Amino acid sequence: MVYRFEKILLIVLIVVLGFFPIIVYPLFTGITGTPADAPGKNKETFIVSSALEQVAAVATAFVVKPVYTLTALIIAMLLWRKADLELKALKWAMLFFFIGENFCAANFLFTRNHDSYLLEYLHSLGMVLSFGFAAFAFMEGIDRHALRFSDARKSCGLAGFCRQCHKFEDVSCGLHSLFIFFGFAGAIVAMLPLVAQLHIISYNTIIWGTPYTYKHPVVYQLAEIRYYPVLAAALFLAASLTLWLKNENPLHPSKLLFAAAIGAMGFSFFRFIVFQGFRTRLVWMDFWEEITEFIYIAAVVAVLWYFRRSLFEPLPGPKSIK
Numbered sequence: 001m002v003y004r005f006e007k008i009l010l011i012v013l014i015v016v017l018g019f020f021p022i023i024v025y026p027l028f029t030g031i032t033g034t035p036a037d038a039p040g041k042n043k044e045t046f047i048v049s050s051a052l053e054q055v056a057a058v059a060t061a062f063v064v065k066p067v068y069t070l071t072a073l074i075i076a077m078l079l080w081r082k083a084d085l086e087l088k089a090l091k092w093a094m095l096f097f098f099i100g101e102n103f104c105a106a107n108f109l110f111t112r113n114h115d116s117y118l119l120e121y122l123h124s125l126g127m128v129l130s131f132g133f134a135a136f137a138f139m140e141g142i143d144r145h146a147l148r149f150s151d152a153r154k155s156c157g158l159a160g161f162c163r164q165c166h167k168f169e170d171v172s173c174g175l176h177s178l179f180i181f182f183g184f185a186g187a188i189v190a191m192l193p194l195v196a197q198l199h200i201i202s203y204n205t206i207i208w209g210t211p212y213t214y215k216h217p218v219v220y221q222l223a224e225i226r227y228y229p230v231l232a233a234a235l236f237l238a239a240s241l242t243l244w245l246k247n248e249n250p251l252h253p254s255k256l257l258f259a260a261a262i263g264a265m266g267f268s269f270f271r272f273i274v275f276q277g278f279r280t281r282l283v284w285m286d287f288w289e290e291i292t293e294f295i296y297i298a299a300v301v302a303v304l305w306y307f308r309r310s311l312f313e314p315l316p317g318p319k320s321i322k
Contacts, residue, residue, distance in 0.1 A: 014129065045203040053283045054207050060290035061108065068290075068297040069101045075300060086141035087311065090300065093133035097297070100126015117219055124223060124267065127293075132263025134300070139255055145310060147175075176243060183240025183258065190232035190265040193225035193272045201279050214282035216275055224275070228268040235261035 049057070072094040079091035100123045107119035114120065202215035239257035270292070278285040304311060 047203045047205050047281075049205045049207060049283060053281070056287045057207050057283050060287050064290045064294050065101065065105065068294045069098055069105070071297050071301065072098045072101070075297075075304070078304075084144075084311070086137045086144065089133045089137035089140060093130045093137060094300070096126045096133060097130035097293075098126075100124070100130065101293075114215070117217070120220060121223060124220075124271075127270075128228065128263045128267045130263070131266040132260045134296075135262040135266070136255060136259035139259060143255075179254070179258075180240045180243050183236045183243070183261075186236035186261060186265065187233040187240070190229050190236060190261070190268070193229050193268055196225050196272065196276065198222070198225075199279055201282065203282075205283075216279065216282060216285070221275070224268055224271040228264045232261045232265035232268060235264060 076091050076094040076098065079087050079094070082088060082091065103119045103126060104123040107114050107116050107123065111119065198218050198221050199216075200218060202213060204211065204213050206212070235257050239254045239261060242254040242257060243251075270289075274285045274288050274292075278288070
């Protein structure tokens with residue numbers, strides 16, 4: 001059951017925190033300095049893309065991306081009427097992913113050289129929300145089907161390891177305390193990209209006879225390795241404090257906060273790794289981003305397929321004795 005408070009919390013996290021960078025967009029663009037495509041700033045830089053790089057660019061843009069984007073939509077449609085909380089969360093993860101990738105496609109197809117900051121930010125927001133909802137679906141599924149941590153009527157799946165359970169004895173819960181630690185630790189680790197240097201990168205190339213400008217403006221990096229790390233750290237702290245200080249039903253809101261933190265940190269680290277690793281050859285940044293997203297959707301398909309009996313088929317009724 002999702003409580004009214006949790007629904008309100010979810011809406012607030014998405015609307016207020018998700019769209020905050022759009023509200024302060026003039027501030028973002030005002031502190032980025034000279035744009036990467038401004039006259040005299042990397043304008044004459046030309047890098048010859050190898051045949052392999054050109055094939056990689058075309059294959060990921062026109063084959064890999066459409067395949068995983070449509071697959072995400074199909075998954076969302078298959079889960080549309082499912083009532084289980086983990087499947088509903090996964091449905092929204094796939095929907096937000098599909099919407100975000102369409103903003104990316106629109107930016108690629110209908111603007112000059114990926115020039116729309118707004119479309120790219122909405123693409124990023126779709127990924128953040130998708131990662132967050134997927135994290136919540138994973139936590140809820142593990143809790144419900146394996147750990148049974150939230151079920152007050154049953155011993156936790158780790159009871160044999162703990163040798164005692166706070167549900168039936170007057171003892172502290174080790175898993176509860178561990179998640180409080182994870183929240184504080186996650187808040188520290190999430191801030192890792194904050195000290196990374198911002199880079200102005202732009203160069204021209206030719207992809208299958210078509211001129212193209214690769215760039216990753218500073219305004220994108222401000223969201224990826226400045227805003228989202230701070231947001232993730234704040235959400236991890238809020239999750240830990242909720243578990244620590246809230247006496248009545250702290251698990252449900254803390255799971256939402258943990259999932260939101262994982263979504264923001266996951267996207268931030270993802271972009272941080274591919275950009276810092278391939279900023280001098282952005283074709284490989286795009287390539288590995290698309291391949292990783294393909295693997296993400298493939299992993300969702302694999303989980304749904306391997307555990308289809310538990311997730312989709314009703315439990316068998318009691319057998320009659322003849």
